Amino acid sequence: MKSKIEAARLQFETDLAKATTSEEIENLRIAFLGKKGLITDLLKGLKDVSVEEKKEIGKDVNILKGFVAKSIEEKQTELKKAEQEAKLKSAKCYDITAPDNLELGTLHPISLVQREVEKVFVSMGFTIEDFSEIVDDYSNFEALNIPKHHPARDMQDTYYLDNGQLLKTHTSAAQNAIMKKYGAPLRVIFPSRCFRNESIDASHENTFFQMEGIMIDEDISISNLIYFMKTLLSEVFKRDVKVRLRPGFFPFVEPGFELDINCEICGGEGCPTCKHSGWIELCPCGMIHPNVLIEGGIDPEKYTGFAFGLGLTRLAMMEYGIKDIRVLNSGNLKALTQFDTRNI
Numbered sequence: 001m002k003s004k005i006e007a008a009r010l011q012f013e014t015d016l017a018k019a020t021t022s023e024e025i026e027n028l029r030i031a032f033l034g035k036k037g038l039i040t041d042l043l044k045g046l047k048d049v050s051v052e053e054k055k056e057i058g059k060d061v062n063i064l065k066g067f068v069a070k071s072i073e074e075k076q077t078e079l080k081k082a083e084q085e086a087k088l089k090s091a092k093c094y095d096i097t098a099p100d101n102l103e104l105g106t107l108h109p110i111s112l113v114q115r116e117v118e119k120v121f122v123s124m125g126f127t128i129e130d131f132s133e134i135v136d137d138y139s140n141f142e143a144l145n146i147p148k149h150h151p152a153r154d155m156q157d158t159y160y161l162d163n164g165q166l167l168k169t170h171t172s173a174a175q176n177a178i179m180k181k182y183g184a185p186l187r188v189i190f191p192s193r194c195f196r197n198e199s200i201d202a203s204h205e206n207t208f209f210q211m212e213g214i215m216i217d218e219d220i221s222i223s224n225l226i227y228f229m230k231t232l233l234s235e236v237f238k239r240d241v242k243v244r245l246r247p248g249f250f251p252f253v254e255p256g257f258e259l260d261i262n263c264e265i266c267g268g269e270g271c272p273t274c275k276h277s278g279w280i281e282l283c284p285c286g287m288i289h290p291n292v293l294i295e296g297g298i299d300p301e302k303y304t305g306f307a308f309g310l311g312l313t314r315l316a317m318m319e320y321g322i323k324d325i326r327v328l329n330s331g332n333l334k335a336l337t338q339f340d341t342r343n344i
C-alpha cells in the first residue's frame, strides 16, 4: 500500500508539470480527487489494511490528498493569472468615449511643405533640430547681434511672459544654442512655430511657421547659399518659379538678402496676398555675421557660413494657392483637409 501511495504522488507530480491549461488541471483534479479518482481509490483500499497499519497509511493518504488539493489550487491560480495577462496583452484598447465614425486625419498644409523641405535638406546632408517656442531675450535678440534698444527690435514685437521670457519671433532664436551644441562644421535646419504682435490681415498672422537653416564650414560663400536656395525651390515647386534676390538688412547677417518669389496667387500682377507688389518675401538669408559666430563659440577667422529663414507659412500659401493666411490657423477642416493627397 505504501508503494501505491508513493507511485500516486510521483504520477501526480509528473502530470502536474505537464498540465498547461486550466482545463488540463481540472482533468487532473478529477483523475486524483474525483469520485473515481486515484486518491479516492486509495482511501477505499484502507478497508483491506490491517488495523495496526490503517492509522499510519490513512495518515499518508490524507497527506497526499492535501498535497494534491493544494498543488492543484496553486497551479490553477497561477495559470488563470497568466491567461488573463495574455488576454489583456492581446486585446485592442477600446475607448468607449471615442466616436465610432472617425475619419482618418490629413496633414496640415504647413506640415506637408515642412516635410517636403526637410526631405530636400536631409538629402543634402543637413540634420533637423528642434528648439523651444519660449526663449529668452539673449537667444532671440542679443546673441543675434541685436542689442537692447536696437531699432531692429521694433520690427519684431512679441508676447512677453512675466518671467522676462518671450514667445520667439523667429527661428533664428535657436542659432546660438545650436552652434554652441555642435560647433563647426555644421549643416542643420530647424523648423518651428513663431509669434509676433501683428495686426492680422490676408498676409500677416501673429502665429506662423518658419524653417531656419545654417551651414558653416571653411570657405562657405554666397554661391553656396544661392545653390542651396535654387535647389530647394526647384525641388519644392517642381516648376520654374521666378525669383529675385535683393539686399536686405538683418543684424545677424552680412551681407543680407531678401529672396522673393513671384506671387503664385496673382502670377505677379498684384493682389492683397502680395500687398500688390507681385512678389512674396519667401526666404531672407545671408552670410552669418562674425559677431554671431563668435557668440556661438565659432572662430570667424576659420569658418564662414550662411543662414536662411524660410517662411514655411508663405511657402504653403504659394504652393497650394491659399490666398488668405488666416485660413491656416482657422481649424476650418473643409479648407485644410483638401491638400493631403497621400494614400492614407
Ligand code: DAH
Pocket: 169, 170, 171, 172, 212, 213, 250, 252, 253, 256, 284, 285, 286, 287, 306, 307, 308, 309, 310
Ligand atoms: N529671422 C529673420 C526674420 O524672421 C529672417 C532671417 C533673415 C533669417 C536672414 C536668417 C537670415 O537666417 O539669414 O525676420
